[in-house]
Amino acid sequence: MIDYKYLTEEDRAHFLERGWIQVPNAVNPQYLDPWMENLWVRLGEDPNDPSTWKEEYLKMPRHREVPYEEYCTPEAWGKLCEIVGGENRMHPYRERYAGDQFIINFGSDKYDGLHEKGEKPDPQQATGYHIDNDWYRQFLDSAGNALTLIFLYTDVLENGGGTFLVEDAIPGVCKYLEDHPEGLDHPYDELVQHAYQCKKFTQIVGKKGDLFITHQLLPHSHAPNYRRYARVITNPHINMRENHNLDRADGDYNLCEQVILKALGRDHVSFTPTRDRLIQYPRTAFFKVARVKEELARMQADFEAKGLDPESVDSVYLRGENAVQEHKKRNGYDKEWGPNGVIQKGTGIGVEVRAVHDDDTVIPSPVVQ
Numbered sequence: 001m002i003d004y005k006y007l008t009e010e011d012r013a014h015f016l017e018r019g020w021i022q023v024p025n026a027v028n029p030q031y032l033d034p035w036m037e038n039l040w041v042r043l044g045e046d047p048n049d050p051s052t053w054k055e056e057y058l059k060m061p062r063h064r065e066v067p068y069e070e071y072c073t074p075e076a077w078g079k080l081c082e083i084v085g086g087e088n089r090m091h092p093y094r095e096r097y098a099g100d101q102f103i104i105n106f107g108s109d110k111y112d113g114l115h116e117k118g119e120k121p122d123p124q125q126a127t128g129y130h131i132d133n134d135w136y137r138q139f140l141d142s143a144g145n146a147l148t149l150i151f152l153y154t155d156v157l158e159n160g161g162g163t164f165l166v167e168d169a170i171p172g173v174c175k176y177l178e179d180h181p182e183g184l185d186h187p188y189d190e191l192v193q194h195a196y197q198c199k200k201f202t203q204i205v206g207k208k209g210d211l212f213i214t215h216q217l218l219p220h221s222h223a224p225n226y227r228r229y230a231r232v233i234t235n236p237h238i239n240m241r242e243n244h245n246l247d248r249a250d251g252d253y254n255l256c257e258q259v260i261l262k263a264l265g266r267d268h269v270s271f272t273p274t275r276d277r278l279i280q281y282p283r284t285a286f287f288k289v290a291r292v293k294e295e296l297a298r299m300q301a302d303f304e305a306k307g308l309d310p311e312s313v314d315s316v317y318l319r320g321e322n323a324v325q326e327h328k329k330r331n332g333y334d335k336e337w338g339p340n341g342v343i344q345k346g347t348g349i350g351v352e353v354r355a356v357h358d359d360d361t362v363i364p365s366p367v368v369q
């Protein structure tokens, strides 16, 4: 049986009931402020002048990455391992590292004064409910992603653009996936349509260094930032070696599996996919990776201006071909594009479907698991 040393009884009950837990001070401090130090150089914007902030919402690429056990405090790492039933069940390399792919919610002049007037954003009016699965075909038992993680790189204030979570949407997602054994290819609007009518919403609020561990089937959305500051998070995942087993003879389900069984109101589920499994290039990574060149140029120019060697900028993209290949492998950038291509341009808000290749053809060369 899975042994729980780090997850308290309260943690386990909270995860089963609400689909998420908060872990305060989860990040080793050497990966907080030091990784944030060159954020504004990467952006080419002025932290003290919101008129230079070009976007309301921005997803950045990853330059630095370290294994989770080094990145997290021992307690946070222990909780992550236990929630999936042990480190040995995690994928040996895919998304096995945490990194500095920041997601920034800058707010906007159009929300000026709303927080001060006591107004709150309405989670039912959010525009981007989804689950994170843009790199594989989603089945009920898929564990290409088991946990969607949200690490806070700034304090996330009330009304300050924290992610909306829809706790009572998990049963609808599970039911839909059980009814669709053929699986879903990203994008998948129909899977989460019910989320907008749900009732149990939570908006993330927390301190720099906190971690929110969320179940992969918990729908979530970006939220408007009613306060004019740059809210910064990262949003990596825990991928599993094998798919979930919802029919264990010994009943030793991990907490991710227990959430699914609870949502379906059953103690076991026999599930057989009717199509092949599929792993693909992450559809929403393309436009982030497209930023690498300009960010590198800004960081290197900054080093030059300071009299430092521009080749010593800390980025995997300057570590040689082998390091870049490893990085690609860890993040799925070595995979072929899936049946719906990739999103070529975007900010990551909502589902922006630009699902074609440069020449408007689709390359149907899936990698079957």
Ligand SMILES: [Fe+2]
Residues within 6 Å of the ligand: 130, 131, 132, 220, 235
């Ligand atoms: Fe997401």
